[in-house]
Each structure stands twice: as structure tokens, then as C-alpha cells.
Amino acid sequence: MTTLADPELHRFALGLSENPFAPLPSVIAALDRSARCANRYPEFLPNALAEIIAEHEEIDSGQVVVGAGATGVALQLLRALTEPGRTIVFATPTFDGYPILARMCGLGLEAIPLQDDGQQDLDRMLRAVDDRTSAVIVCRPHNPTGTVLPTNTLLEFVEQIPKHVPVILDEAYIEFVSADLRMVSRILIADHPNVVVLRTFSKAYGLAGLRIGYAVASAEIARRIRLLQLPFGMVAAAESAVSASYAAASELQCRVESIVAEREGLRAALRQRGIFSPASHANFLYLPGANIGDMLSAFGIASRRYPNGDARITVGDPVAGRAVLDAVDAGLRGWDSGGPERSQGSSALTR
Incomplete structure (x- = not known):
């Protein structure tokens, strides 16, 4: 069973589009x-x-x-x-x-x-x-x-x-x-x-x-x-x-390619779940959805949230990417019993 995290104690800080890795x-x-x-x-x-x-x-x-x-x-x-x-x-x-x-x-x-x-x-x-x-x-x-x-x-x-x-x-x-x-x-x-x-x-x-x-x-x-x-x-x-x-240009290129590969894999997995992020050429993904930022926060993931409810998440860390997918899966199931309810149904995650 997925456990809701305290929104004030985010396990994954994905709101600032930082590089998830230490310097080379x-x-x-x-x-x-x-x-x-x-x-x-x-x-x-x-x-x-x-x-x-x-x-x-x-x-x-x-x-x-x-x-x-x-x-x-x-x-x-x-x-x-x-x-x-x-x-x-x-x-x-x-x-x-x-x-x-x-x-x-x-x-x-x-x-x-x-x-x-x-x-x-x-x-x-x-x-x-x-x-x-x-x-x-x-x-x-x-x-x-x-x-x-x-x-x-x-x-x-x-x-x-x-x-x-x-x-x-x-x-x-x-x-x-x-x-x-x-x-x-x-x-x-x-x-x-x-x-x-x-x-x-x-x-x-x-x-x-x-x-x-x-x-x-x-x-x-x-x-x-x-x-x-x-x-x-x-x-x-x-x-x-x-x-x-x-x-260290060659090492940097390998790191960039790793982040890009993780980005593309995460985007494809999100599309399979009905979240259609624009094709990104950066180290983040833009996630449309009227409550997706709130949902991620409830599962311990900090994102950059926008007034219409959309969110942007940093990519590159496979562990954080897996956590995003777990949160989305739980959200699409209606979240765990006793957790926050989605006020607008699944359509808020798939527009």
C-alpha cells in the first residue's frame, strides 16, 4: 500500500529543474x-x-x-x-x-x-x-x-x-x-x-x-x-x-544523454497513463492536469506548480521518476483510502 507523505517533508525536490547529480x-x-x-x-x-x-x-x-x-x-x-x-x-x-x-x-x-x-x-x-x-x-x-x-x-x-x-x-x-x-x-x-x-x-x-x-x-x-x-x-x-x-566535455555529454534518456522514458510512461507532456528539450517535463501538482505533493514530491494546476518536474533521477509514476498510479486509482480525493476526476490528469 502506498503511504501518503507529509507535503512539508518532500522526499523528492523536483521543482527547481536542478541537475540531480553532483558535479563531475x-x-x-x-x-x-x-x-x-x-x-x-x-x-x-x-x-x-x-x-x-x-x-x-x-x-x-x-x-x-x-x-x-x-x-x-x-x-x-x-x-x-x-x-x-x-x-x-x-x-x-x-x-x-x-x-x-x-x-x-x-x-x-x-x-x-x-x-x-x-x-x-x-x-x-x-x-x-x-x-x-x-x-x-x-x-x-x-x-x-x-x-x-x-x-x-x-x-x-x-x-x-x-x-x-x-x-x-x-x-x-x-x-x-x-x-x-x-x-x-x-x-x-x-x-x-x-x-x-x-x-x-x-x-x-x-x-x-x-x-x-x-x-x-x-x-x-x-x-x-x-x-x-x-x-x-x-x-x-x-x-x-x-x-x-x-x-570534461565528454563526461558531461554522457551525463546529459543519461538525463535525456530518463526524460524520454518517463514521458513515455506518463503518456501510457494518459498524461500528455509536450516533447521536452530540457531536463524537465511539463505535466498538464488541474490537480497533478497537489497530487504529487501529497506523495512527497515537490514540483513547480502553476495557477491552472499544471506542474513541471525535474527529470534525470530514476528513483524520483519511479516515485512520480507511483504517485500517478495511486492518483489514477483514486488514491489510497483515507487520502485526498480528486475533485475533478481523471480528466484533470489527461487534458
């Missing part, structure tokens, strides 16, 4: 060496880290901006490139941070609902761009649905955005996207100087706790953003961790 062994070794120098300040401004990333991306270091995770860099972007009282255009739901950061910068929100297939509605987003628009945000893959816009569709969209309006292309989960669907940042930015590509080491690289994010942009936009760089703002261990991560 060589990265841990590099961090251990860095820890021995923790009595010293990091670089006043993180130029060395920018150079490491620039070499990997095959661009000039003057086109790289680093910060406290993608969220920290996004805040720098909005503060440098927008004006209070104006607006940003983005799809909703999206990464929770964008509405929060917008309010911190005094920006209004033009939130465009997703299409039924979980894709961003670029036509409606384009129509929302006007003389009050300070920036447009596009996620690829999209958070929380995991969908990926076709390359040509995205390029056509960017070409129609006024050149003075920055387009922030959030690629936080790009490492989980198959190679044939990826875009080359340096070429994209050379052709479209108003595009800023935002990335992080928190997801595939498993370094969320170190808060390492970066943006790749034109030299002019990068210069404006770096004016807001916090002195001593990046931990010294970031340089070692990033260098070691890049050096």
Missing part, C-alpha cells in the same frame, strides 16, 4: 583545490572567467558578461538596457524570475499566453512590441514546457523586431538540445546585434550552488552591461569550475 569528479577536484584559497579575494572584476568562456565560445572576451547565475546576468541586462516605466514582452508561463526582475527594474509586463502546443506565440509577441517596449524575452528551450522554436521561425521573428529593442534569448537548457537544433551564438549575434544570448552553468553542468551565468552579446551591448558588474562579485572557484567543466 574532475570538477569536484578543481573545487577542492580552489577551496584551499578561500581566504583570498576573487578577481576585482571577473575578466579571467570571461576570457575562459570567450575562448570556448570562439568570440572576443569583450562580448562576454558574467554574473550570479543566469538570473543575476538577466538583472544586469534589464538594468543596463531598459528604462523604468517601459515594458518587456515575454510568453507566459515562463521562468519565474523574469516578472520579478521586471518589477525590480520598474518595468511593465506584456505577458503573451502560450499556444496550445506549449510553444511561444511569436506572432502575438511581435504584435505586442510597440514604442514602449524595452526588451523582448524568448526562451529556447522554453521554460516550463521544454519546447524548442524552429531556427528559421526564431530568425524571422528577430528580423522583425526593431533593431533598437534588445532580444534576450534565454538558452539556460541548451546543453539538452540536440546538436542539429542548436544555433551558433557568435553567428547569431554578428547577424543580429540586438540579440543577447543568456546561459548558465546551473543546469547541465550541475553548478547551481556556485551561481555562474553569462551572456554573449555585441561588444557595445556587453560594454553597457559590464558597467553594472559588481566588484568581487564572482567567487574565485568559478574559474576553476568552468575550466574543469569544459575539459
Whole structure:
């Protein structure tokens, strides 16, 4: 018999799309060496880290901006490139941070609902761009649905955005996207100087706790953003961790493939149970269902829940995936006697 867990004591934390695995062994070794120098300040401004990333991306270091995770860099972007009282255009739901950061910068929100297939509605987003628009945000893959816009569709969209309006292309989960669907940042930015590509080491690289994010942009936009760089703002261990991560590319790829395989297996198993998640290109699945988040929580699984009842769960850990399926199986049976009752029947899990 399945036992309900206390919702406050979740056994599986699947709400933050974290990498379920510790950093790669060589990265841990590099961090251990860095820890021995923790009595010293990091670089006043993180130029060395920018150079490491620039070499990997095959661009000039003057086109790289680093910060406290993608969220920290996004805040720098909005503060440098927008004006209070104006607006940003983005799809909703999206990464929770964008509405929060917008309010911190005094920006209004033009939130465009997703299409039924979980894709961003670029036509409606384009129509929302006007003389009050300070920036447009596009996620690829999209958070929380995991969908990926076709390359040509995205390029056509960017070409129609006024050149003075920055387009922030959030690629936080790009490492989980198959190679044939990826875009080359340096070429994209050379052709479209108003595009800023935002990335992080928190997801595939498993370094969320170190808060390492970066943006790749034109030299002019990068210069404006770096004016807001916090002195001593990046931990010294970031340089070692990033260098070691890049050096362990083959190991990282194996880990990514493992997470992707678990994602696809879990998605297929959920479909067999009538839960039709969009095809994801990230390390999470979006689960439609008016009470599915509550149900998972009742069985000790924390997810990211949305106002309409849908949920997003991190994937990659087979044990957590099995727990999700067990919870769904119990929910479809009506849950155990004495447990919470589904108020809307099985249709809430299968729309």
C-alpha cells in the first residue's frame, strides 16, 4: 500500500529543474583545490572567467558578461538596457524570475499566453512590441514546457523586431538540445546585434550552488552591461569550475544523454497513463492536469506548480521518476483510502 507523505517533508525536490547529480569528479577536484584559497579575494572584476568562456565560445572576451547565475546576468541586462516605466514582452508561463526582475527594474509586463502546443506565440509577441517596449524575452528551450522554436521561425521573428529593442534569448537548457537544433551564438549575434544570448552553468553542468551565468552579446551591448558588474562579485572557484567543466566535455555529454534518456522514458510512461507532456528539450517535463501538482505533493514530491494546476518536474533521477509514476498510479486509482480525493476526476490528469 502506498503511504501518503507529509507535503512539508518532500522526499523528492523536483521543482527547481536542478541537475540531480553532483558535479563531475574532475570538477569536484578543481573545487577542492580552489577551496584551499578561500581566504583570498576573487578577481576585482571577473575578466579571467570571461576570457575562459570567450575562448570556448570562439568570440572576443569583450562580448562576454558574467554574473550570479543566469538570473543575476538577466538583472544586469534589464538594468543596463531598459528604462523604468517601459515594458518587456515575454510568453507566459515562463521562468519565474523574469516578472520579478521586471518589477525590480520598474518595468511593465506584456505577458503573451502560450499556444496550445506549449510553444511561444511569436506572432502575438511581435504584435505586442510597440514604442514602449524595452526588451523582448524568448526562451529556447522554453521554460516550463521544454519546447524548442524552429531556427528559421526564431530568425524571422528577430528580423522583425526593431533593431533598437534588445532580444534576450534565454538558452539556460541548451546543453539538452540536440546538436542539429542548436544555433551558433557568435553567428547569431554578428547577424543580429540586438540579440543577447543568456546561459548558465546551473543546469547541465550541475553548478547551481556556485551561481555562474553569462551572456554573449555585441561588444557595445556587453560594454553597457559590464558597467553594472559588481566588484568581487564572482567567487574565485568559478574559474576553476568552468575550466574543469569544459575539459570534461565528454563526461558531461554522457551525463546529459543519461538525463535525456530518463526524460524520454518517463514521458513515455506518463503518456501510457494518459498524461500528455509536450516533447521536452530540457531536463524537465511539463505535466498538464488541474490537480497533478497537489497530487504529487501529497506523495512527497515537490514540483513547480502553476495557477491552472499544471506542474513541471525535474527529470534525470530514476528513483524520483519511479516515485512520480507511483504517485500517478495511486492518483489514477483514486488514491489510497483515507487520502485526498480528486475533485475533478481523471480528466484533470489527461487534458
